[in-house]
Amino acid sequence: MSRTAQAPITQADPRIPFPSTTEALVCRTNENLFVHEHGQNSPEDIRRVQRAKAACRGCPVAEGCLKWSLANPELTPTGIWAATTAKERKTLRNRLRERLGTDWVGVVAKVDRASSRRRQAQSRPAAAEAAPRAHPMFSSPARDSITPEQQRQNRLVLLTAEYQHRTPRPPSP
Template identity: 45%
Template sequence: MPGLRSDLPDSDRITFPYTATPTACQRQPTLFSHEATSTPAAQADIEQAKQLCSGCPIAAGCLKWALAHASEARLGVWASTTARQRIQLRWRLADRLGTDWATVVADREDRRRAQRLAARYTPLIVHQARIVRLDRDLNGPLPRRPRRLTRDEQQRNVHRLLTGVQARKAG
């Protein structure tokens, strides 16, 4: 399938995620690169690094990369995990997906990427196009800049959401 990177080694197929804004580990790399966890100062730094990682927008991709690239991520904090935790995660992945777990994860990512790409270029089916046209006829075109919802509209939307969730659980 075009666009898939199956010709690369499995660990190289799992690429490091990119973000335009600098992450905490890019701003303070020394905080994330501890080898030993025995000293109280190192423990405090590791806990602070884990806390900073927990809010990172690329943490999930960072963890996949760190798990697949064990030799490059053998030290320090990656995606709120220590080296010991990543070893345990690799064992669990091997138990669950087999020793070739990196291939399974990379194939899954390739399929998701291909589906997202196909969805961008797949035209709406007739049924979907009719719904869009009806919505435009009833409500007018979408505003260029979304308007802010009033407090009542927000509460009504929350109520509708909770009702739908409860109906789905019951049904």
């Protein structure tokens, strides 16, 4: 009986997304520079690793790359990722586990989401001040949120209209 063994497909941890950019990154244009296996310690290997690490230090997605490579050890067992070797990533994972607990990936993802929300909240007021506000009558509820003061004014208008509709008017002479 023949057995065809297939290795299970390892899925990336969805809590830390793979970094994306439209820029041409060195790791995508010169992949061989980032290949590094355990035990490659020749002077040429060491120079190549140093060049790869230098390229990573100037990369716009290095922080996201490091988080992703740390969160996915099965997918990054070798190579240079975010200026780190496999041995360095293992050390970093152990430190994170000691500092943040066994679900350190969840902790990092939660902090990233909170930071992202804060950045979005901070960027909204600046955009709102830069552009003139549309008149409330012509603004789109999907686009412009209504302030508590506008809510109070709208309620007052509705109550006044309801009161006038229910109150009988005196006959005109």
